[in-house]
Amino acid sequence: MSDHKEFRDLATPDVLRETLAGLDLDPGAETVALDDARGRVLAERVDAGIDVPGFDRAAMDGYAVRAADTFGASETDPVELDVIGEVHAGDRPDVALEPGDCVEISTGAVVPTTADAVVMVEDTSERETDADGGDAAGSGERDRVVEIRTAVAPGTHVMAAGADIAAGQRALGPGTLVTPREIGLLSALGVDAVPVRGRPRVAVVSTGDELVPPGDDLDHGAGDIHDVNTHAIAAGVRDAGGDPVVYEHVGDDEAEMAATIETAASECDLVLTSGSTSASAMDVVYRVVEERGERLLHGVAVKPGKPTLVGTIDGTAYVGLPGYPVSALSIFRTFVAPRIRAAAARPPTRTATVDATMATRERSEEGRLRLIPVGLVEDGDGATLAYPVDKGSGATTTLTAADGVVPVDPDTNYVDAGDPVTVELFSPSVRPPRVLVVGEDDPSLSRALDDVASPRYLAAGSASGRRSRRDGVADAAALAGPDADDALADDGDDTASVLGSWRRDWGLVVPAGNPDGVDGLDALVDADLSFANRDAESGVRARLDDALDALAADRDASREDLVDGISGYALETRGHESPARRVADGVVDVGLGLRETAVALDLDFVELGVDRVAVAANADRLDKPGVRDLERVLPDGD
Amino acid sequence: MSDHKEFRDLATPDVLRETLAGLDLDPGAETVALDDARGRVLAERVDAGIDVPGFDRAAMDGYAVRAADTFGASETDPVELDVIGEVHAGDRPDVALEPGDCVEISTGAVVPTTADAVVMVEDTSERETDADGGDAAGSGERDRVVEIRTAVAPGTHVMAAGADIAAGQRALGPGTLVTPREIGLLSALGVDAVPVRGRPRVAVVSTGDELVPPGDDLDHGAGDIHDVNTHAIAAGVRDAGGDPVVYEHVGDDEAEMAATIETAASECDLVLTSGSTSASAMDVVYRVVEERGERLLHGVAVKPGKPTLVGTIDGTAYVGLPGYPVSALSIFRTFVAPRIRAAAARPPTRTATVDATMATRERSEEGRLRLIPVGLVEDGDGATLAYPVDKGSGATTTLTAADGVVPVDPDTNYVDAGDPVTVELFSPSVRPPRVLVVGEDDPSLSRALDDVASPRYLAAGSASGRRSRRDGVADAAALAGPDADDALADDGDDTASVLGSWRRDWGLVVPAGNPDGVDGLDALVDADLSFANRDAESGVRARLDDALDALAADRDASREDLVDGISGYALETRGHESPARRVADGVVDVGLGLRETAVALDLDFVELGVDRVAVAANADRLDKPGVRDLERVLPDGD
Incomplete structure (x- = not known):
């Protein structure tokens, strides 16, 4: 064996987490269009630049009045006002109310400055009169008169300018997750470009002569396999709020591999490689990390996932994931994805767990945190059973046949059939x-x-x-x-x-x-x-x-x-x-x-x-x- | 009032749900690239087209052997085999083992057809010998010999071709949500294009002369306001798995509005308008629905959200949302978004709820389901209090100051301070x-x-x-x-x-x-x-x-x-x-x-x-x- 790696001092999961937390993945801030802001996190405070509404706005359909004209009005003793015009939403009111006047007004319309309240239409009855004030009977010019059956105070059914939010007020703080509701408020403020935390650029580099992109043909006899990690990890990076940058699959040519990794380090906030199973590929990664950066950690007391490597390359954060898909995705999901989420300032996912009963005995191994992939099934009483799903770390079907993992402490030897276990679901949306x-x-x-x-x-x-x-x-x-x-x-x-x-x-x-x-x-x-x-x-x-x-x-x-x-x-x-x-x-x-x-x-x-x-x-x-x-x-x- | 709409027979929330369920929003299927498949739902079954792995694959670093040659080997009584070559991942093995031969092999490499098991390196010791079999002492041609300290059965540490998944086997069923794990399996199968359920195309049309896109200037005096609903609803459509198609804001020109709505109906699976507050705009919508489709429901016993309209236009599903942002988004989130999710075959979101105590008394109104927007705050004992947040339906800050809603039954008049309530969070990620x-x-x-x-x-x-x-x-x-x-x-x-x-x-x-x-x-x-x-x-x-x-x-x-x-x-x-x-x-x-x-x-x-x-x-x-x-x-x- 040319260079078989031994891992004598395995880091604990906590040390791995701390090491990752110490890496600088900060993507900085950027400005995006409002329609692209969904799911992003505000990089800075947004204050209102305008009053919302920008004018005194009718909150009901009805009549804009001078409130004083309605004082004393009631169901049994209404007052009559002259209707001198109409204002609809989007109209510029060109009327001036004198005492005894009112204006028909629609919800959302500008309340004329000479009015100070709105009486809703339900509390009124309009009729037409002859020009001389009598009830309209024959033809001729008609005047509009409305009976007001309630007294209103100044401001009634008027949304004052700035009552929603006033110019200069704090609208949204830094760190706010932008959902459709925040997009609504930003729209109201007229904001069409939003300062957001950048998404960490994450280089995804798969190494190994034997890897062939999906869609290309395999030469089975030459040991070709499809590249699983690149696409799965890129999707995981996106789920975590990162921006995956896939670097073309690099073979085992050492110079080419070193060049790719160095380019990735110069262009991204984090470089993820998933290890070739060939020793020479790992040698190149080691050499690049040793020569151009720092090796912070190598080997973790987690199964699967032992051969994880953490360090820096030219100052850029670097994580070398294991080559086997189950191992690579397990380490990615458990340790790396939360770090990317934090760098993107995304709120941490609530780990969804399910209480279950272990269906069959499963051995573990002392000294390492074991993450047993399990499938779930509900028994006849609605209780949840967990059964181990493991066709070996090399099996990709383990990924889809499992619903989550059962973590087993390093000092536990086995989980017995019938033992209660807590299953960490792969995502909160997973159902048995x-x-x-x-x-x-x-x-x-x-x-x-x-x-x-x-x-x-x-x-x-x-x-x-x-x-x-x-x-x-x-x-x-x-x-x-x-x-x-x-x-x-x-x-x-x-x-x-x-x-x-x-x-x-x-x-x-x-x-x-x-x-x-x-x-x-x-x-x-x-x-x-x-x-x-x-x-x-x-x-x-x-x-x-x-x-x-x-x-x-x-x-x-x-x-x-x-x-x-x-x-x-x-x-x-x-x-x-x-x-x-x-x-x-x-x-x-x-x-x-x-x-x-x-x-x-x-x-x-x-x-x-x-x-x-x-x-x-x-x-x-x-x-x-x-x-x-x-x-x-x-x-x-x- | 020219055409004030009355809603005498309000539909119940259940009738609204059933009416929406009866609409055809089926987007059909489409094929997307693997990297775009994340978050989509498979439209059909995917069977394995190839064996994975495609060859008998070494599962450990070690030596590929003829298992029979190791029978009887033990720690105390090892057997020696001649090392006749090496096979690494991605190599085509060009060796043929005779009895007594073995080949150094790396994890992932092709096991030669003349071998049938792998002994892991930990159970071996290799040494070099002179060509004549003695220990290597001087220079000269060296032979490699390995001491095997364990007996292995045929198949040991070999992942047989197709053991992960065999060609012809069912890999993923229709309706499967594509997560990074499914992308991993699809990659392994070499699938680079995936048949998925389409995203329903949802037209988003805001009507109203007074609406101005964010980024453009407002004329406050003319009653201009920024268009809130278009961007907020488009973001909500995306959250629900739909594909929003924003139609340029249409004013109150009747012909233009009718043309826009008809175009939207011809191009999309669902048309959403959010009503202008002006009566004439609603008139146009009514006319288009009456002339070219069917009005299924108008007016819902929900507050906010009463003036909701459901129907069809030229056979395309149509929902007219209220104009006020709080009302529009409340109806969208509660009723329309789940329908879009279903059409996209997305798994329904688990409604996240929080038990809380109402902090202040809030009146309701008989006969309508009330959805009270509330903010949450934890008291000194960690209990959650809910307080009403309502600056009026027209206020967009209500959207961001609230964390969820408290649904109040139509036959309840009020919620008292101190009452226990269940708060439906706007999303599972909402925290007080x-x-x-x-x-x-x-x-x-x-x-x-x-x-x-x-x-x-x-x-x-x-x-x-x-x-x-x-x-x-x-x-x-x-x-x-x-x-x-x-x-x-x-x-x-x-x-x-x-x-x-x-x-x-x-x-x-x-x-x-x-x-x-x-x-x-x-x-x-x-x-x-x-x-x-x-x-x-x-x-x-x-x-x-x-x-x-x-x-x-x-x-x-x-x-x-x-x-x-x-x-x-x-x-x-x-x-x-x-x-x-x-x-x-x-x-x-x-x-x-x-x-x-x-x-x-x-x-x-x-x-x-x-x-x-x-x-x-x-x-x-x-x-x-x-x-x-x-x-x-x-x-x-x-």
Whole structure:
């Protein structure tokens, strides 16, 4: 091993937090257009530059009056005023009230300076009169007269200039988060450009020769994988209020990598790299940090996330995240995102937590804070269960199959099944899936789930589903092979209830035209063909093994004898299409699979039998709305 | 009144919700780049198109071996294997292992097909040998040999191709919210374009001749006001997951308005207008809805928000919001935003609520759901008090001075002081201000508050502050005039504690050069000058009245006699700068104000006295961190 890194003195999580807090990420202030200010934070106080309203404004529809003219008016003894004009919103009043005059006025209109109150229309009755004051009967010039049935004080139903906010008054303080309501007030003040705290510019640099951008083709044989961290971390930076700047993926060319990191440091407030798994890439990062900055911390007592590096490069804050996506995002979310939020002056997120019961025992490791990714499921009583989700730090599905993490203290060895735990949700909006299905990878089930709201489907195989349901984790097991036969046999298991079942043809998938002339299981056993199998958890594999048992019995041999003749029988693949895809790619001659898959991939199919799939719910989950939804959409064959 | 609208049959809130639910806002689906997918919702299922990983991948640094070669190896009885090469991440392995061979391998590298397990480096020791197998001593060609101290089973520390997710498996279901974690999985799958639910296009149209965009100048005399609703509602639409399309402000030209609304209906999924207060504008909207669509509902039993109109225009959903910003945003937030969220398939926001005690009695009105805007303050025991914030529906400061609303049932007449209430926060991130200061509008206090986190300052005047503190609402009162003298006199009021105090010169603000030669209060009383006063709540006004009393005593007259000679004494303005600004604008000859204001506005100043300002906290709030912060930043004069 050329340069295997040891981490003898791991920093505690608190030390990591303090180290990050000590870094300078200050983005400074900037001015943005009002329409771009939503979600930003004011960099400085905004005082009112104008009175709002800018004039004495009618607060009701009615009549603008001289208040003194109404004194003594009542329902039984109204006063009459002459209506000498109208003022609507947006009009310049060109009337001057003499004693006994009034003006019809609309809400929002300018109250003439010669008036000092508004009587609302509900307290008035207007009529027309002849020019001489009598009731209007014939034609001729009409005067307008209004009966006022209430006395009003000066200022009634008038919003005085500046009554909302007066010029010179403090409107919004520095640090205010701009929401639609603040945008409303800023609009009222006529502010169309807003001084806000800048968003920290965060360089996102992924290193590693093996990384290929999504959308480009992979060379699997050369160990290519898609670059996961760049896009996920850039999105996380945006969530935290930062401005991600993605630097083109750098390979393991040392000079190029050093140049990219130095450029990023000169252009951004924080540089994030996510480590190449290759030692040479880390060497370059170390060298750049040592030569042009300071290494503040290397190695954290957190699992996952140990190989985290914190320092500065040319005075710019630097964090080196682990390469594995689960580790990188875990460290980012727990430690780096809050620091970016603080630099952007965003209010800290309230960590959303859920009290749950651990569904299965999970070991931990002394001396490190363990963050166990867990999925959540509600049991029949509405209590929340947490079950560990961990396909290894390298697995990206762990990211989406988990709802949050259970933090386990460094001095705790394990969490036992039944232990109460506090789950830190990935975000406050996370909800447990409405129904959790574990079991066989089946295309019909996958399609049916499209019509169920918020399902989770862990296609780990029929045997996994059987165990998960029995352990009280899965709401429902997707069973295939003999598991399905048992479930459908109604053998008196009153803990389970079949929600739906259907049939599917299983057999051998071969290239289009069946070039090797495969006509059954005998051919597979006897001919010199390469084969791709499914894993032992799957129901279709159980069907194959049963068929091999039967063939062995016919031949008076053992299954092992037959299996020895199948090149690739031990090659277990995980997905229902995996063997067929290997056939399509010309990697093997024959694959185990379903007719539907062969048709979808334009391959030929040699049927060996009919499999049944049954979805069996835990009896005590039947009242869950998600389980009822699932039952509604599942095929119901025999 | 030309066309005053009556609302005889008000729809209930539930009917409004159902009517909105019945509108078609479906934006359809679209495809966006991966980097733009954050926060969007998947429109369809995404299945894995490739195996992840695409090859058997080393999960640890170490040696790739044929597992069978390690059988029997132990700490005490290691086996030795020949190291025939190295494979790093991104390398294509070009080695073939024979029995007894192994290959150095890095995490993430391709496991050669001739190996089937990885031994981690911690369980090995490598040494070099001479080509003939002896220990390396001299120079010459060296062979590498590694001692393996543990037995491994096939598959150990190997992540099999497709073990994370296999091609053909369901990766993410329709309706999944795309967060950084989903972006991680999509990246791993190589997906760079994502099918997502569209964002409903929401037309935002503000109507009214009197509306002027922020940034443009207002003609106050003509009743101009800035357009508040367009920007605030557009921001609210974005918050809800919609795509706001702002249509240029339309005046009251009927043809133009009708054309704009029809264009908006043809281009968007939902048209929102916020009503002009002018009757003619509403007439146009009614006419367009009647002629080209359907009026579904007009008038809602909600306060504020009664004049809400729901219908369709050319088949497009239409909602007419009230014109007043508080009303418009209240109806938008409570009813329209959830509908937009649903159309965008966003998960509904969890309504954040806070239990509080009503601080003061508030009347309601039977028959309508009342949404009382309230501010929040924590008392000395950490309990939350809610106090009504309502400067009228026309006041935009109500938007920012409130933290949420208290819904009051239609059959309830009032909420009493001391009643427990549930406050619906405007958003889950809303927190009560850390310190609430009510009282005198003072520039020194405003500046000091810039250094306090999350303050709220209601500059309603010294008298308001005194009452609010006494009523147990304000944490601290900003007192001036005689209120400040009393507070500083240490007269044994043990309910209050002065946090800081300072002096300010008060007097008459006159134009630069003092053209009227104003030299004191006598001139104001005796000369023919127009004057702008402050309101009776302010401490500076109390100083003026005291000085007038003293002058009256000198002259053996009453204050009323003197006041009669001051043209504009009754003109009360609200802000500390308001009179001075009227002087600067040439509206009046003399204004009541502070020396600091005169200097800031380049005006002259005639000092009449020295005012004191004292900030007095409620004694039982002294331990609040915000109060301690305030004390720290306040000037402490005598």
